[in-house]
Amino acid sequence: MKLHNFNSGPSILPVSVLEEAANAIHNFNNTGLSILEIGHRTAAFGEVMDEARSSVKQLMQLSNEYEVLFLHGGATTQFMQVPMNLLDATDTAAYCINGIWGKKAAKEATFFGNVFTAADTTDCDHTCIRMPAQLPVDTKYLHITTNNTVEGTQWHQIPEVDVPLVADMSSDIFSRPMDYNRFACIYAGAQKNMGAAGVNLVVLRKDIVGKRKKGIPAIMDYQQHIAAGSLMNTPPVFSVYVSMLTLRWIIREGGLPEMERRNRAKTTLLYDTLNNHPLFTIRVSPESRSWMNAVFFLANPALEAPFLELCKEQGMIGVKGYRTVGGIRVSMYNALELSSVQAFCDLIHYFTEKNG
Amino acid sequence: MKLHNFNSGPSILPVSVLEEAANAIHNFNNTGLSILEIGHRTAAFGEVMDEARSSVKQLMQLSNEYEVLFLHGGATTQFMQVPMNLLDATDTAAYCINGIWGKKAAKEATFFGNVFTAADTTDCDHTCIRMPAQLPVDTKYLHITTNNTVEGTQWHQIPEVDVPLVADMSSDIFSRPMDYNRFACIYAGAQKNMGAAGVNLVVLRKDIVGKRKKGIPAIMDYQQHIAAGSLMNTPPVFSVYVSMLTLRWIIREGGLPEMERRNRAKTTLLYDTLNNHPLFTIRVSPESRSWMNAVFFLANPALEAPFLELCKEQGMIGVKGYRTVGGIRVSMYNALELSSVQAFCDLIHYFTEKNG
Incomplete structure (x- = not known):
């Protein structure tokens, strides 16, 4: 996997x-x-x-x-x-x-x-x-x-x-x-x-x-x-x-301009996907959202555990939120490929289909 | 080499x-x-x-x-x-x-x-x-x-x-x-x-x-x-x-007893060899000599550079003394094999034969 x-x-x-x-x-x-x-x-x-x-x-x-x-x-x-x-x-x-x-x-x-x-x-x-x-x-x-x-x-x-x-x-x-x-x-x-x-x-x-x-x-x-x-x-x-x-x-x-291009692509894909899937909510105000660490929640907290379980099954590492914050955290540092964010977004979609 | x-x-x-x-x-x-x-x-x-x-x-x-x-x-x-x-x-x-x-x-x-x-x-x-x-x-x-x-x-x-x-x-x-x-x-x-x-x-x-x-x-x-x-x-x-x-x-x-056995063997071999080759002098008093780092000198300082050159040629790494002390320093940490100390002692002998 x-x-x-x-x-x-x-x-x-x-x-x-x-x-x-x-x-x-x-x-x-x-x-x-x-x-x-x-x-x-x-x-x-x-x-x-x-x-x-x-x-x-x-x-x-x-x-x-x-x-x-x-x-x-x-x-x-x-x-x-x-x-x-x-x-x-x-x-x-x-x-x-x-x-x-x-x-x-x-x-x-x-x-x-x-x-x-x-x-x-x-x-x-x-x-x-x-x-x-x-x-x-x-x-x-x-x-x-x-x-x-x-x-x-x-x-x-x-x-x-x-x-x-x-x-x-x-x-x-x-x-x-x-x-x-x-x-x-x-x-x-x-x-x-x-x-x-x-x-x-x-x-x-x-x-x-x-x-x-x-x-x-x-x-x-x-x-x-x-x-x-x-x-x-x-x-x-x-x-x-x-x-x-x-x-x-x-x-x-390609230096920092290329890092920005990649990070912008990943971050746009993820936040847009979250915005289009109401099962997920983002509490951070839009103008302050991090490109590196997206923190968000399941609108229904009861769905958090099954979502994290699905992530685990699908090889998504490290997506549990920090212990004092809870929810989900997806970190997208420079070395992370866009394809990994795409795979995560596919999972959001799949989970929504099953639980929406 | x-x-x-x-x-x-x-x-x-x-x-x-x-x-x-x-x-x-x-x-x-x-x-x-x-x-x-x-x-x-x-x-x-x-x-x-x-x-x-x-x-x-x-x-x-x-x-x-x-x-x-x-x-x-x-x-x-x-x-x-x-x-x-x-x-x-x-x-x-x-x-x-x-x-x-x-x-x-x-x-x-x-x-x-x-x-x-x-x-x-x-x-x-x-x-x-x-x-x-x-x-x-x-x-x-x-x-x-x-x-x-x-x-x-x-x-x-x-x-x-x-x-x-x-x-x-x-x-x-x-x-x-x-x-x-x-x-x-x-x-x-x-x-x-x-x-x-x-x-x-x-x-x-x-x-x-x-x-x-x-x-x-x-x-x-x-x-x-x-x-x-x-x-x-x-x-x-x-x-x-x-x-x-x-x-x-x-x-x-074998734990620390085995480390001691090995370190004692290396250190004994080196200091005994130095003692038997008057081209080399040790300034550290016998009861305080380190098992880990042997520091010594060429009795004739003019021979230091050629000795270091020979060491380099023979793959002996890191034997130049610390900058404030000078001379030669041979460090014999746990992972160093007795055979390396033997090779160094052979060099002492060879150098003495040539310059004694």
Whole structure:
């Protein structure tokens, strides 16, 4: 049976990336050694790190004002590392809380400074994105989560603010062209559109680092990581390698314009199909719907279990909604083929015929 | 040409582990999906995490007083995380500084409390291990680095102290049986004896956590990681899997007694050979020599470059000494075969014949 991988993360990767990653475990770059057995300061790995970093710059069309880091951990690590680097204890940062990850990010920031809630969509169960309120004077940065994996919302417009903009792009990074130079800091765990779990991408506009007065541990310090070229300590070698392969794949396939074209086709097909099948309801407001994670429900909750059972029988992986939200979640990251979404839509139709 | 992998880390892994890791990238556990594409909350990955954690308990023969975590990052992350968890700002921790890693660990601790230097072998270029001095009253813990990868020293006796003992075992973990229940906290980056870079093992005696008064970010908090079973956020899935495979390999091969037997054979062969070839000198005092990393020099420095060139020609990988120490370093982790050490010793003999 053909499997369709709708996992929310870790999630589907391009077949060619998996092939190359497996080959490198046997013999990396004709070194005769495995990628798992080579020193991170060798020329061979240096090329991997360099290509990964330059591919990010190329895809995002970043100006020379930016530095690109690959660091240990996931986005949750950055929830701490961002405020630790950018705030002194009396400083204020603003956070838009549009879902559980933004809320967690804001909470971690409270350990390092004051947090101003610029928007909070808890009142509507995070089914929409809301623009930030007026920010306090001297706000050090505004933090947004560009795509909410759990709630199925996404920012389709970059907010206009006159403070540095920090974005957690873990679940929609490299899914579309965007004016990335509007951001002062972008971070993302790799395990959705960018590779395997265990590594973080951090993009920094140089002017925002090094302004803090207090000292912080070396392993957390962006400035020291920049100086060390992401090689302060042994990096997560294999995860960096898989990210490099995935970025290379994106470029080869046509870059972000092509990713957008594909993602738009998948997302249009799925949401249109849902709209045409009243057995299914979408709570997220139309203008805030995520291209990456479609979250929806059976109008009759009693039909949820049989629908999930049918999905399982038909090889549809990872479509159960997040535990705090329930319902169905279909994740459609870059590597997911349109044919998988078509297969899922066929199932929606079949299920409707049987239960409508 | 047969390669001999003496890399100091990331370093040699068992061939069978590499085979299984590569297979899992194609098809993990007959799921039809890659290990890189599966959710970390699936039953299939849950079994991996459980086996990794229980293998650690089994190999170390830990009592029920211990918890085992697999966390993001390397030992350098623990340099921060240990004092962040165990110290309040007015507390004191003691550090034995026997090399560059212990020095870095002590420095990170200064951000969280007071640091008492219990031993410092800087005066002898860290060529020996020295027991800790009398500790201040109320010292929260004593930190040691059981093996110094860079300097080639190793603790062959656990210090007798009446405060909790914390050990960075990154470069000699699982190399020998030891009374692991004497330690309150053991941590290790995986990329030497335990797998691939990108994951940390942390072993904690339960009574030492949760005593701190101040709050800390969730991602750093051992208590929250224990409560979440190392699944607070997406773990470094693949690196945990490779650690699990490596631990399974150690158990299958005969556990720590067998690792000790092999390591003792390799280390005896190498140091005896060096002692018998006066072209080579060892600066580390005999009782402190590391089984994992032998650091030595050419008595005539002019012969170092030709010797390294010969090593390269003969497929001896990673034998150049660390940049701050110089000389030669031969790392002999668990997965290295005795035949590789024999091949290196043959080279020592050959080089001596030609240059003696």
